[in-house]
């Protein structure tokens with residue numbers, strides 16, 4: 001009898017422990033991701049886009065070695081009926097932030113010119129990965145407030161404008177802010 | 183001596199299958215994925231009148247075994263529409279169905295994430311810890327599966343509880359490791375904390391530094407848990423294939439218990455000592471079958 005109840009107790013503890021792991025890992029990830037990196041999905045052309053809000057200084061263990069970078073992967077789908085050739089711009093970027101541009105599983109991404117050298121047909125996808133290197137965040141509560149713009153290379157029309165904010169959580173009077181969702 | 187030769191041949195076979203699984207499924211090198219992606223894009227191009235193959239195939243595009251679990255439970259219509267566009271999203275359910283009849287052979291023989299098991303063999307024993315005979319992974323494994331499904335529930339949107347599907351994925355890491363082998367280190371740059379934790383658990387702590395190298399599989403893989411659950415349920419039907427022990431042949435030498443990479447074997451004292459097989463974790467690698475000096479373990483029908 002004692003053996004049986006011991007086995008049942010071990011079973012219950014094991015299941016509860018197993019259950020707690022994904023809950024804990026999920027909560028940890030949502031606490032720190034705003035200070036580390038996002039992977040977000042957008043469609044273009046579109047009038048509206050949910051903003052990307054970083055929380056510089058709120059990252060987790062990965063930021064111990066690499067505290068000054070933030071990253072975002074923006075996956076884009078062409079939902080138009082016609083093909084587009086697209087380029088990208090980051091607007092209102094201050095001099096204390098350097099950005100490294102790279103394609104994310106995307107052919108023909110030009111890292112220097114920030115454009116895709118191939119035509120994106122309807123339903124085609126492309127991805128851009130931006131790494132922000134922040135030099136001297138200072139003590140202002142907002143380090144960057146600008147836009148990531150997707151535009152048509154032929155017509156110059158804006159196809160999507162995503163607001164991006166980098167908040168400095170360590171600065172006095174910093175706003176609290178969430179981010180986009182995956 | 184003969185046993186050693188059998189064992190070596192078996193290992194060569196398993197590594198061969200692992201490389202085959204990698205060639206089939208991993209990253210931009212995966213033949214199945216690349217082929218499938220190009221086929222789908224060609225179909226799309228025909229349908230939409232453009233001939234523009236732009237995505238590079240990735241594990242996410244073609245063969246995720248985790249996301250479809252959440253989709254089926256919480257967004258079945260989305261699952262159907264995605265799978266209509268890319269049939270490989272149904273792969274996990276095909277594997278579960280196969281496991282019902284013949285067990286999780288995919289885990290033991292083809293899954294590229296099983297790479298850690300073979301790397302763990304190269305690690306000197308004194309650097310590894312062993313959990314053999316010390317824990318039963320099944321409760322933790324199923325608890326994890328329940329939690330994995332729970333945190334993906336739509337009701338938690340906007341709360342700190344969130345899906346861990348993509349953030350703690352060992353297949354993404356398998357892809358990164360192989361990409362690094364081919365000279366592309368992007369997966370090792372810009373770590374996230376979730377990524378770092380996954381790498382530490384899958385590759386290091388529960389991987390190459392754990393005897394057997396399959397800690398992530400037996401504790402933290404929802405796809406593997408579902409396949410083993412199917413195997414466990416299926417083993418009760420007479421024509422299903424399963425691993426069995428012939429008690430009269432077993433001398434209880436314990437070799438198989440020590441070597442089983444998934445902690446599935448135990449010698450327990452009931453009325454008498456017997457060898458037990460835990461079908462909730464065994465991945466049918468057949469190591470025990472090939473190591474047993476008396477051929478007491480068999481994989482077969484009935």
Ligand code: SF4
Pocket residue numbers: 288289290293294295296352398399400403404405406407
């Ligand atoms: S348990 Fe998961 S990671 Fe391990 S072999 Fe099976 S499917 Fe692959």
Ligand code: SF4
Pocket residue numbers: 427431432433434435436437438439457473474475476477478479
């Ligand atoms: S190796 Fe064979 S004889 Fe030894 S305990 Fe395992 S099944 Fe029994």
Ligand code: SF4
Pocket residue numbers: 425441442443444445446447459463464465466467468469470471
């Ligand atoms: S019980 Fe045998 S077949 Fe199953 S995982 Fe262990 S060694 Fe492999």
